[in-house]
Amino acid sequence: MYSYPLVVKAIWFDESLNELCWINTTKLPHEEEVLCSSDPARVAKAIRDMEIRGAPAIGVAAALVVGAYALKIAGRSLEEFTALINNAIHILLKTRPTAYNLFYALTKMQRSLREALSRTSDTYTLAKKLVETALEIYREDVEANLKIGEYGAELVPEEATILTHCNAGALATSAYGTALAVIRIAWYKGKKIRVIATETRPLLQGARLTVYELVKEGIPLTLITDNSVGLLMRKGKIDLVVVGADRITRDGYVVNKIGTYMIALAAHKHKIPFYVAAPTSTIDIEHTIDQVIIEERDPAEVKYVMGKLITLEQVNVYNYAFDITDPELVTSIITELGIIRPPYNETIPVNIARKLTT
Amino acid sequence: MYSYPLVVKAIWFDESLNELCWINTTKLPHEEEVLCSSDPARVAKAIRDMEIRGAPAIGVAAALVVGAYALKIAGRSLEEFTALINNAIHILLKTRPTAYNLFYALTKMQRSLREALSRTSDTYTLAKKLVETALEIYREDVEANLKIGEYGAELVPEEATILTHCNAGALATSAYGTALAVIRIAWYKGKKIRVIATETRPLLQGARLTVYELVKEGIPLTLITDNSVGLLMRKGKIDLVVVGADRITRDGYVVNKIGTYMIALAAHKHKIPFYVAAPTSTIDIEHTIDQVIIEERDPAEVKYVMGKLITLEQVNVYNYAFDITDPELVTSIITELGIIRPPYNETIPVNIARKLTT
Numbered sequence: 001m002y003s004y005p006l007v008v009k010a011i012w013f014d015e016s017l018n019e020l021c022w023i024n025t026t027k028l029p030h031e032e033e034v035l036c037s038s039d040p041a042r043v044a045k046a047i048r049d050m051e052i053r054g055a056p057a058i059g060v061a062a063a064l065v066v067g068a069y070a071l072k073i074a075g076r077s078l079e080e081f082t083a084l085i086n087n088a089i090h091i092l093l094k095t096r097p098t099a100y101n102l103f104y105a106l107t108k109m110q111r112s113l114r115e116a117l118s119r120t121s122d123t124y125t126l127a128k129k130l131v132e133t134a135l136e137i138y139r140e141d142v143e144a145n146l147k148i149g150e151y152g153a154e155l156v157p158e159e160a161t162i163l164t165h166c167n168a169g170a171l172a173t174s175a176y177g178t179a180l181a182v183i184r185i186a187w188y189k190g191k192k193i194r195v196i197a198t199e200t201r202p203l204l205q206g207a208r209l210t211v212y213e214l215v216k217e218g219i220p221l222t223l224i225t226d227n228s229v230g231l232l233m234r235k236g237k238i239d240l241v242v243v244g245a246d247r248i249t250r251d252g253y254v255v256n257k258i259g260t261y262m263i264a265l266a267a268h269k270h271k272i273p274f275y276v277a278a279p280t281s282t283i284d285i286e287h288t289i290d291q292v293i294i295e296e297r298d299p300a301e302v303k304y305v306m307g308k309l310i311t312l313e314q315v316n317v318y319n320y321a322f323d324i325t326d327p328e329l330v331t332s333i334i335t336e337l338g339i340i341r342p343p344y345n346e347t348i349p350v351n352i353a354r355k356l357t358t
Numbered sequence: 359m360y361s362y363p364l365v366v367k368a369i370w371f372d373e374s375l376n377e378l379c380w381i382n383t384t385k386l387p388h389e390e391e392v393l394c395s396s397d398p399a400r401v402a403k404a405i406r407d408m409e410i411r412g413a414p415a416i417g418v419a420a421a422l423v424v425g426a427y428a429l430k431i432a433g434r435s436l437e438e439f440t441a442l443i444n445n446a447i448h449i450l451l452k453t454r455p456t457a458y459n460l461f462y463a464l465t466k467m468q469r470s471l472r473e474a475l476s477r478t479s480d481t482y483t484l485a486k487k488l489v490e491t492a493l494e495i496y497r498e499d500v501e502a503n504l505k506i507g508e509y510g511a512e513l514v515p516e517e518a519t520i521l522t523h524c525n526a527g528a529l530a531t532s533a534y535g536t537a538l539a540v541i542r543i544a545w546y547k548g549k550k551i552r553v554i555a556t557e558t559r560p561l562l563q564g565a566r567l568t569v570y571e572l573v574k575e576g577i578p579l580t581l582i583t584d585n586s587v588g589l590l591m592r593k594g595k596i597d598l599v600v601v602g603a604d605r606i607t608r609d610g611y612v613v614n615k616i617g618t619y620m621i622a623l624a625a626h627k628h629k630i631p632f633y634v635a636a637p638t639s640t641i642d643i644e645h646t647i648d649q650v651i652i653e654e655r656d657p658a659e660v661k662y663v664m665g666k667l668i669t670l671e672q673v674n675v676y677n678y679a680f681d682i683t684d685p686e687l688v689t690s691i692i693t694e695l696g697i698i699r700p701p702y703n704e705t706i707p708v709n710i711a712r713k714l715t716t
Binding site for chain 1: 387388554556557558559560562565566569570573578579580581582583584585586587588589590592595616617619620623624627652660661663664665666667668669670672673674675676677678680681682
């Protein structure tokens, strides 16, 4: 299943425990804490609190815990079983509003349950089916990581310096990451790349998670504050940008970690390629960008850094978790189906239709 | 001398001690520590360590400590006196390479000494003359703050929401600030403005200093991460931007706190006015932008926040303190002489020539 070394794993299904296991990313890089659970409410809390984060990872984790929970409650009445599963899905769907993958994975689980119910009323059979579907979603993500990395690596010149934002890595997905899969596979293929990672305020996923992953890989890396990107581009220190996505609309708007948009604007100004790497499970062909909810999180995330108050406690804060990048700023979108190029309002629907019919 | 209330003072000359006094801005907002000294080496350290920071403040502080030091060493031989003063100026000039005001103020002190030497060889008279010149530089900055505020307030619409970056406030100047003078005087004139302050990584001058000043003033304020500016502009939450400057070249390039350039790019994209507020002592009519040194500071400033390690200790860091904003992104420059508008390569030299001849 893994064609390249996997130095860190964010989430997996433990088949001896029948539980979802995850690294608590809030404690990285200083502590590597592994937690396991089959309780959807516990995993919902882990997603809300960003122990598990990254659009693909939260989708897959949600599916896996529904499977784990189904095994735990198998044997109850059919009515109770389906009510509990539907409630679990409902709780998990409400954890975070922006990432599309959560909706994608849980909708698949719902459909799987519905289909299985048309054939059986045995809750053990239903539970096994749900685990199977969850593991399919998991493997689909692993496979997508690999394909994204392979396709994306082709776009990376020899000795390129690549800027990435936030963490779209192993710690955001089931395997190699999305943006970091591109970087990893370019590196494994022998390209002498260097990486510049933004620290990514407020929760510092770049400084904590991307640095952790790339130091493990031995890929040369420089950390910067988010606001340094413009100067570094002006100085010619960045050859290309690759970031992940939390949701991509059918016309090519990219919703991703707050700060992505300003990076895209600077890349555009300096004619630096700006790539978005994401599985098609991130693509929302139903909603327009105006219908997407940009999550607002606790002001304390801005006011405190690693537990230290950096300002006056009483100050007001805006803490939007994501921003929106216009299609015309995106050079291309790297998916497991290949590279999608503009005009996105034509190419995205064609690719999704192709996926649905194969 | 002060036409509006002055709620906080960064630097002043204490005439009973004959010393420069300053608030140690590195300890704000949690602690208000006042330090005083007539030792140029101590003040050089205060400037390097950013106890005293902000382009106008470091220029004025350097001049004031040269005056204080001159009073202290008056009575020594003329040769020793002039050698010590020249050495003090030399040490202070080397503290930080980017802010032009430091060069401006210390060049004035050098010229003052030279002129006085042509008339007297009494070191007490020379020292008094140096203090006088330093106090002139100080008062010139207070006056400039006021004029910048008055001119700038005219540009602020009623009920505007104003974005500012870093701290170009009282804590960066001798009185009301530059960008914050515009905000303060618009507020004192009764305009119902609101402010959005970027936290300004790595040293958090926005979160620590701008928040401290504006909370004292009672001006409504929201704190954001540096990377949120693009989204807020897209959402229509920002009406205008006003920032300070560390150096402005004769053709209108603005060197200011890292992150300014990305804000200017976003403002340009969203057709939001982007104003730079600075005294003409910030304008360098001698050098081209390529000759300006962008200071690189200790990587620890990025790796640690308030003493907490936010990443892996061994990671490489780029820590440029400033960036460069192109003239075409600057709507106008607010100076004590009035509003300077494009084309800057014509209007800046004309204004500086006018200043030199009055």
